[in-house]
Amino acid sequence: MDASDRASLPALTFITCGSVDDGKSTLIGRLLHERGLILDDQASALARDSKRHGTVGEEIDYALLVDGLEAEREQGITIDVAWRYFSTPRRAFVVADTPGHEQYTRNMATGASNADFAVLLVDARKGLLTQTRRHAYIVSLLGVRHVALAVNKIDLVDFDEATYRRIVADFAAFAAPLGFASVTPVPISARFGDNVAARSARLAWHDGPTLLEVLEAADASPAPDGVAFRLPVQWVNRPHLDFRGYCGTVAAGDVAVGDEVAVAASGKTSRVASILVADREAKRATAGDAVTLTLADEIDVARGDVLADPKDRPQVADQFAAHLIWMDERPLLPGRAYWLKCGARALPATVTDLKHRVDVNTLDRHAAKTLALNEIGVVNVSTAQPLAFDAYARNRATGAFVLIDRETDATAAAGLIDFPLRRATNVHRQALAVTREARAAAKRQKPAVLWFTGLSGAGKSTIANLVETKLSARGAHTILLDGDNVRHGLNRDLGFTDADRVENVRRVAEVSRLMTDAGLIVLCSFISPFRAERALARETAAPGEFVEIHVEAPLDVVIGRDPKGLYRKALKGEIKNFTGIDQPYEPPADPELALDTTAADAEALADRVIALLEERGHIERL
Amino acid sequence: MASLPAHLARLEAESIYIIREVVAELDKPVLLYSIGKDSAVLLHLALKAFAPGKLPFPLLHVDTTWKFKEMIVFRDATAARLGLDLKVHVNQDGVARGVSPFASGSALHTQVMKTEALRQAMELGRYDAAFGGARRDEEKSRAKERIVSHRTASHGWEPRHQRPELWRLFNMRLKPGESFRVFPLSNWTELDVWDYVRAEAIPVVPLYFAKERPVVRRGGTWIMVDDERMPLEPGERPEMRRVRFRTLGCYPLTGAIESDAATVDEVIAEMRASRTSEREGRLIDHDERGSMEKKKREGYF
Numbered sequence: 001m002d003a004s005d006r007a008s009l010p011a012l013t014f015i016t017c018g019s020v021d022d023g024k025s026t027l028i029g030r031l032l033h034e035r036g037l038i039l040d041d042q043a044s045a046l047a048r049d050s051k052r053h054g055t056v057g058e059e060i061d062y063a064l065l066v067d068g069l070e071a072e073r074e075q076g077i078t079i080d081v082a083w084r085y086f087s088t089p090r091r092a093f094v095v096a097d098t099p100g101h102e103q104y105t106r107n108m109a110t111g112a113s114n115a116d117f118a119v120l121l122v123d124a125r126k127g128l129l130t131q132t133r134r135h136a137y138i139v140s141l142l143g144v145r146h147v148a149l150a151v152n153k154i155d156l157v158d159f160d161e162a163t164y165r166r167i168v169a170d171f172a173a174f175a176a177p178l179g180f181a182s183v184t185p186v187p188i189s190a191r192f193g194d195n196v197a198a199r200s201a202r203l204a205w206h207d208g209p210t211l212l213e214v215l216e217a218a219d220a221s222p223a224p225d226g227v228a229f230r231l232p233v234q235w236v237n238r239p240h241l242d243f244r245g246y247c248g249t250v251a252a253g254d255v256a257v258g259d260e261v262a263v264a265a266s267g268k269t270s271r272v273a274s275i276l277v278a279d280r281e282a283k284r285a286t287a288g289d290a291v292t293l294t295l296a297d298e299i300d301v302a303r304g305d306v307l308a309d310p311k312d313r314p315q316v317a318d319q320f321a322a323h324l325i326w327m328d329e330r331p332l333l334p335g336r337a338y339w340l341k342c343g344a345r346a347l348p349a350t351v352t353d354l355k356h357r358v359d360v361n362t363l364d365r366h367a368a369k370t371l372a373l374n375e376i377g378v379v380n381v382s383t384a385q386p387l388a389f390d391a392y393a394r395n396r397a398t399g400a401f402v403l404i405d406r407e408t409d410a411t412a413a414a415g416l417i418d419f420p421l422r423r424a425t426n427v428h429r430q431a432l433a434v435t436r437e438a439r440a441a442a443k444r445q446k447p448a449v450l451w452f453t454g455l456s457g458a459g460k461s462t463i464a465n466l467v468e469t470k471l472s473a474r475g476a477h478t479i480l481l482d483g484d485n486v487r488h489g490l491n492r493d494l495g496f497t498d499a500d501r502v503e504n505v506r507r508v509a510e511v512s513r514l515m516t517d518a519g520l521i522v523l524c525s526f527i528s529p530f531r532a533e534r535a536l537a538r539e540t541a542a543p544g545e546f547v548e549i550h551v552e553a554p555l556d557v558v559i560g561r562d563p564k565g566l567y568r569k570a571l572k573g574e575i576k577n578f579t580g581i582d583q584p585y586e587p588p589a590d591p592e593l594a595l596d597t598t599a600a601d602a603e604a605l606a607d608r609v610i611a612l613l614e615e616r617g618h619i620e621r622l
Numbered sequence: 623m624a625s626l627p628a629h630l631a632r633l634e635a636e637s638i639y640i641i642r643e644v645v646a647e648l649d650k651p652v653l654l655y656s657i658g659k660d661s662a663v664l665l666h667l668a669l670k671a672f673a674p675g676k677l678p679f680p681l682l683h684v685d686t687t688w689k690f691k692e693m694i695v696f697r698d699a700t701a702a703r704l705g706l707d708l709k710v711h712v713n714q715d716g717v718a719r720g721v722s723p724f725a726s727g728s729a730l731h732t733q734v735m736k737t738e739a740l741r742q743a744m745e746l747g748r749y750d751a752a753f754g755g756a757r758r759d760e761e762k763s764r765a766k767e768r769i770v771s772h773r774t775a776s777h778g779w780e781p782r783h784q785r786p787e788l789w790r791l792f793n794m795r796l797k798p799g800e801s802f803r804v805f806p807l808s809n810w811t812e813l814d815v816w817d818y819v820r821a822e823a824i825p826v827v828p829l830y831f832a833k834e835r836p837v838v839r840r841g842g843t844w845i846m847v848d849d850e851r852m853p854l855e856p857g858e859r860p861e862m863r864r865v866r867f868r869t870l871g872c873y874p875l876t877g878a879i880e881s882d883a884a885t886v887d888e889v890i891a892e893m894r895a896s897r898t899s900e901r902e903g904r905l906i907d908h909d910e911r912g913s914m915e916k917k918k919r920e921g922y923f
Contacts, residue, residue, distance in 0.1 A: 010632045080784065082765045083758045085811045092629050094809060106786050113788040234639070235646045239675030247671070249639045249790075278634055279673035280625075289631075290638035290671070303646055327786050341791050344646065400789045409795040411785045 010288075011092040012218050015111045017139065018121030019131035023152045027121065027190035028084055028097050031212070034197035035086050080104075081111045090216045105360075105374040106327040108135060109414055112142040113400070116220035119148045119211070124157045124187075128170050134360040136171075140178035141323060141376070141416065143396050145223065148184045148214045154203065155189040161205045177363070182219070186211045227395045228309035229253035229261070232343030233301055237292055245276070245292035246301055248344065251397035252390075253309060255293070256284035262310040263301055264388035269310055270295040304345035306388040306398065314388040314398060317420035323358075323392075324351070324379050326371040328405060328412040333370065335502040337536045338412060340381070342389055342401035348539065349403070350506075353380040369499055371413075380421060384539070392416035406532055407586075436542075439519035443477045446618045447516035449541045450609065452525045453534060453588065454551035455580045456566060457558035459597045459605075463551060464525040466606035471521060476619050479515055481508055483526040496577040502533050509537035516545055521618060529585045547616070548591040549609065555580050557598060630818050637664075637806040638671040639790060640769055644751050644804050645671075645678055647794040651751040651804075654740070655681040655708070657693045658870040659826045660755030660807060662700075663815050666824050667806060668753070669704070680707040682743055682752070686735035687712060688723055688872035690848050696827045709747065713739035723874040724853055731872070741777045744801060751794075751802040759811045769808045775799030813893060820886045829867045830889060832881040836860040843877030868893075 016024040082097040096111035098104075112118065118139045122132055139147065149171050157163045168185040175183060187195060187206050194200035197212045209217070230251040237245040255261065255272060262269045275282045276292040285291045293307070301307070308314055326332055332351060340349035355378045357368035371377045392399030403413040440447050450467065452460040461482055471478050483504075487494070491507055494500040505528050512522045528534050538546040558580070559567045570578035577583045588594075593612055595605045614621045626634065644651050653668060655661050668677055683697060701708035713721075716734040723731040744752060758765045768784050770792040785793050794802065807815070819826060837844040838858050845852075847860045852874060854860070865878035866889075883892040 010628045080766045080781070083809065084765060085759050085809070110786045110788055114790075234642045237672060237675050239672075243674060245674075247642055249635060276673065278638060279670040288635055290635040290642075292673070339795065341793070344643075396789065400791065402788055402791045402793060404793050404795055409793070409797065411788070411793045414786070414788045 010220070011087075011094050012117055012215060012220055013094040013096070013115050014117040014119060014215065014218070015096045015098055015108075015115040015139070015144070016119045016121065017098055017108055017112070017135040018150075018152075019123065019126075019129045019135075023123070023190045024121055025097055027119070027150070027152065027188075027196070027211075028095055030190045030193055030196050031095075032084065032086055034193060034212070035088065081107050088212065088216060093215060105134070105138070106325065106414075109138050109142060109325050109327075112139050112144055113396075113414065115139075115142075115144055117146050117148075117215070117218045118144045119150050119215075121150045121152050121190075122167055122171070124151050124154045124160075124163055124167065127167050128174060130361045132171075133174060136175055136178060137360050137363060138325070138376075140175075140180060141325075143223075143392060143416075145181040146184075146219050147180055147182070148186055148211060148218075150190075150211055151185065151187045152190050154187045155192055155194065159187075159194075159202045164206075184208070184214050186214060223394060225394060227252045227314070227390050227398070228312035229255045229259070229307075230309075230314065230390070230395065230398050231255070231261075231291070231293065231307040232345070232398065233303055233305045233307060234344045235303060236301065243294065244298075245294050246307065247290075247292045248307075249290045249397075250285055250287050251343070252287050252395045254284055254286040255291075260310050261293075261295070261307045262313055263299060264306040264308050264314045265316055265386060266300065266305075268299045270297040270299050272296075304343070306343065308388075314390050315420040316386050316388050318383045318386045319352070319421040320381055320387075320389065321355075321418045321421060322379055322381055322401075323416045323418065324371060324377050324403070325414040326373060326375050326377070326412070327414060328408075328410050329373055330405060330408070330410070330412070331370045331372045331498075332377070332413065333499050333502045334379075335499070335506045336530075336532050337406065337539070339404040339406055340383060340387075340401050340415075341404065342387060342417075343398055345387060347387065348384040348406075348536075350382050350536075351379045352382045355379060369497075378418075381415070389417050389420075391419055393418075406535065407530075436517045436519065439517070441519075443519045444620070445476055445519070445521060446545075446616075447519055447542070448521045448545050448547055448613065448616075448618045449512045449516060449537070450521065450523045450547050450549060450613075451528070451534065451537060452523070452549050452551055453528045453591075455553060455555065455558050455585055456527055456578075457561045457563055458551045458553040459595075459602060460525040460527075460551045462602050463595065463605050463609070464523045466602055467609045468523055470606060470610055471613075471619070474619065474622070476521055477519065478521045478523060480523040480525065481511065496583075498530075498577075498583075501529065505530075505533040505537060509533075509540040512537070513540050513542070516542060521613075527579050527585070529579045529583065531586045531588065534588065544616075547593065547612065548588055549593045549595060550588045550591040551595050551597060551605075552587075553597045626821055627817075630814065630821060633810055633814055634667060634670075634818070636790075636809060637667045640792075640804065640806040641668050641671045641753065643790075643792055644753070644770070644794070644802070647792075648751045648796075648802070650747070650749050651679045651753065652682045652709075652744075652747060652749040653677075653679060653753045654755075655683050655697070656755065656870075657683065657689070657697045657827060658755070659815055659819060659830060660757065662824050662826050663810075663818055664753060664755040664807060665700075665704075665706075666822060677706060680709050680747075682747065682749075683708065683710045684736060684739045684743055685710050685712050686731070686739070686872050687717065688731075688735070688851075688874060690827075690829055690846070690870065690873045690876075692829050693827055693870060696825075700825070709743075711739060711743035711746070713742060722851075723872055724851075728875050731875075735872075744777065749801065750796060751804050753804045753806060755807050756805050757807050757810050757812070757815075758805075767805065767808075769805055770794060771803045771805065773801045773803060777801070779803075813890070816886065816890045816893065820890065827870060829870055832864050832866040832884045832888075834862045835865050835878070837863050837865055837878060841877075844880070845876075846873055846878055848873040 084095045086093050098108040098111040151164050151167050164187045195203050195210050231248045233246045233248050235247040237247050257272050259272045273294045273296045275285050277285050277289045334351045334354050337348045337350050356365040357377045390398040399417045401415040402411050405412045452464050454460050468478050468480050491504050494504050515522045569575045570581040579585050613619050713735050721734045768787045836847045844865050866881045867878050883889045
């Protein structure tokens with residue numbers, strides 16, 4: 001491993017995948033061993049671990065080299081991605097060893113997202129398995145274009161060429177629709193080292209390369225129809241008044257001093273005045289370089305903007321079609337707002353339409369209402385503002401995104417953008433002659449959305465009714481949207497599953513927005529059990545117009561009240577998905593107003609709402 | 623200056639991207655500066671990431687009071703030379719209790735003077751992210767760790783609940799009290815670090831280079847007698863040996879190797895021929911099996 005030799009090529013990042021017990025970790029251990037990279041102190045630790053946890057009798061169990069977590073060694077399986085490093089005189093390698101078990105598919109996708117190349121292992125005795133197919137599909141979905149098909153444990157089929165040929169043919173038939181640019185088959189025995197780094201007399205019939213030779217020669221170049229220059233701006237560097245540099249890593253193409261560049265979202269253009277690659281002055285920079293650009297003109301550029309070649313610009317849209325790989329225990333809820341991170345841009349987004357789920361074993365499409373952990377689906381996504389992006393197939397760095405659960409902060413999904421949806425761009429907003437301010441002024445009030453949330457039976461509707469009566473008496477213009485009433489009309493197609501509750505709230509939030517545009521004070525009385533949807537309703541409202549009112553009553557109190565007899569039914573199991581019984585209620589963390597219904601009567605609580613509206617200037621003081 | 627080899631240029635770019643991303647997304651990052659070669663490279667990369675501006679975050683050294691004297695001299699000289707905002711934190715409670723590697727054993731010393739001290743310093747400074755120079759090739763549980771690694775409000779690492787790290791899209795959302803440990807050198811190897819030190823002429827502590835030093839033989843390794851606090855056993859006498867260190871930490875817990883490598887080139891040549899890993903000289907890693915994972919769950923870096 002001489003630095004001067006291996007330096008000529010960037011490292012190859014590859015992933016090993018395949019079914020459980022196909023020998024992925026053993027193969028990596030073998031590669032490290034063959035390169036002399038298992039050092040003396042590590043070898044003695046390995047010998048110790050092999051005796052304790054090993055699965056191959058008295059021999060050294062190489063898998064234990066990479067299964068670094070205690071839980072992994074105890075269970076004898078790989079749980080998380082392990083990253084290992086080795087080099088040959090020709091090239092340096094980064095290898096992601098990924099779990100085979102189905103419940104860790106998300107970790108496998110994580111490994112593949114940064115890989116240029118994949119080694120797909122197949123047990124020669126078993127041939128292609130469900131997991132082999134799933135992994136091949138995920139690897140292709142994530143844009144790995146070149147794979148090696150390593151037919152392992154060839155020693156256990158007596159180095160039989162016919163077995164090998166049959167597996168290679170099976171894979172070729174299965175993988176044809178996946179569109180790999182190349183598939184290189186190699187027969188190996190990871191355990192004994194045959195054809196891993198050195199040719200084997202026992203595989204004399206194999207006239208192709210060893211696995212290591214395949215890796216050394218692997219093609220890691222980007223897709224041939226990739227996009228032109230892209231720089232997602234990470235950070236604006238302003239050390240003093242005379243310097244304004246745009247920092248980021250070039251995501252595609254290259255750029256030179258004097259080139260014209262465009263800000264994708266605004267369309268403004270300028271010329272590159274100077275380039276720093278890291279801290280070195282440079283005339284040009286290329287994909288992968290961490291740069292700081294200065295521009296000839298003062299144009300508005302901030303974190304999250306994308307600088308691009310004006311002749312080949314990214315798409316800019318607020319709706320697009322994408323593949324999603326679901327990674328969270330909490331399932332996808334279409335209509336719920338998630339954080340979407342794409343490049344250096346983060347913004348709220350919702351999945352508006354789940355078109356179908358892909359059966360990763362057969363590639364068949366199935367209708368679906370949600371995506372659970374490890375499931376893959378094709379969706380439409382809508383973002384709160386327009387986003388600059390490319391199709392993932394043309395450029396990974398500007399076509400990939402993640403969805404983050406706003407409640408738990410978990411990374412909920414990996415997304416791959418397919419294409420923009422034109423609907424939003426062709427339906428332009430109509431400028432209206434009478435503004436919302438004018439409509440409100442005519443009514444001598446400031447519009448508001450009073451959002452009453454709480455358990456069924458807490459007193460939301462009672463208080464909301466009293467508030468509306470009082471407002472009406474004062475000449476205010478109001479409308480009351482009640483959960484039960486809305487479900488008889490606008491939302492009568494919706495039930496009470498999590499997904500339907502989300503959509504219920506989304507529609508009410510949109511209607512409320514329209515009514516505040518008309519100048520009204522809107523009273524909404526909805527259980528609305530989830531914080532995420534109430535946050536969405538808040539964002540849908542105009543700034544300063546959303547007033548969240550938590551109508552509080554302990555569960556045992558509302559069960560005692562039970563005005564509609566619903567709790568009795570729910571407790572008997574006659575009603576499913578009932579908030580507080582078999583579906584959670586997430587109380588507001590920081591509402592504008594909390595009304596404790598056990599401490600005061602409805603009349604007094606309604607007066608507190610009126611007082612708050614006066615204080616905030618929605619209505620005039622009497 | 624000659625341009626970097628492609629392999630190192632790519633690693634450099636990746637690290638700079640990570641450092642910038644943290645500064646852009648989080649409120650109060652800090653660079654955990656442990657004075658060794660990895661910290662030296664990390665600091666060098668951070669300075670590059672914000673050139674021609676200044677480093678937009680402070681450095682934090684968690685001082686166990688048992689570091690080599692030469693490390694402290696180097697630390698202060700580096701901060702002065704580069705005009706850095708260096709904060710030093712010592713667990714005064716541990717000092718008051720007389721915790722030391724000799725009196726308390728390496729496990730308790732590390733727990734109190736490193737792990738607890740780091741937690742104190744993070745809370746005192748209200749830092750929401752700490753950069754560290756750890757690399758995945760150092761140790762098996764490190765190989766499983768994320769680049770941007772989440773810590774609970776009690777600073778614990780939960781290896782089974784790590785956020786998937788797709789592409790280079792880091793999820794840096796935090797709840798109050800939670801924080802991140804960020805490892806921009808995750809994908810570097812020990813050899814990459816030395817190749818980069820050579821290519822960029824980065825100053826490192828002279829303890830990495832062979833010199834005659836006073837040592838005693840303990841636990842199969844050479845321990846340097848760095849000051850008078852080191853209790854000698856009956857009949858034990860320091861002898862002068864030509865030694866150097868592959869990693870640096872608390873002097874009583876850091877084994878030296880006999881070596882003639884006195885320059886970066888010689889260190890690299892020696893490392894290529896070596897048959898042991900760099901952490902072999904780290905006595906704290908051998909306390910118990912899986913000990914790094916255990917320490918990290920408790921809040922060790």
